[in-house]
Amino acid sequence: MEDCIFCKIINGKIPGDFVYKDAEIVVIRDINPLTPTHLLVIPVKHIAMLSDISPTDNTLMGNMIAVANKAAKEQGICESGYRLVVNNGKNAGQLVAHLHIHVLGGRPMSGNFD
Numbered sequence: 001m002e003d004c005i006f007c008k009i010i011n012g013k014i015p016g017d018f019v020y021k022d023a024e025i026v027v028i029r030d031i032n033p034l035t036p037t038h039l040l041v042i043p044v045k046h047i048a049m050l051s052d053i054s055p056t057d058n059t060l061m062g063n064m065i066a067v068a069n070k071a072a073k074e075q076g077i078c079e080s081g082y083r084l085v086v087n088n089g090k091n092a093g094q095l096v097a098h099l100h101i102h103v104l105g106g107r108p109m110s111g112n113f114d
Helices: 005-010 055-074
Strands: 018-021 025-029 037-043 082-085 101-105
Touching: 005 025, 005 037, 018 055, 025 055, 037 055, 055 082, 055 101
Parallel strands: none
Antiparallel strands: 018 025, 025 037, 037 101, 082 101
């Protein structure tokens, strides 16, 4: 998508702080982190939101979770704990219309989704 900020980052049109990149998934640091470690796991394929995935995307979703877990280990937050979050739509807090998983960690969090 021409106006999607994540597509622009993936395509190198604007800079991103990449932690991981392969043919189907990238991981970047969030520019407005909510926790000391705040990563975004983003598919290269433009999918607007979680509710738009199709059965053909099941493997991609599994790979995104595997990459999120790998990134958490590499960032040193696996042992202390981390949270994976996917927002679906504006009311859920999705600010960019491109599917992504937030990897949040590096500090204690309550069960209240802070």
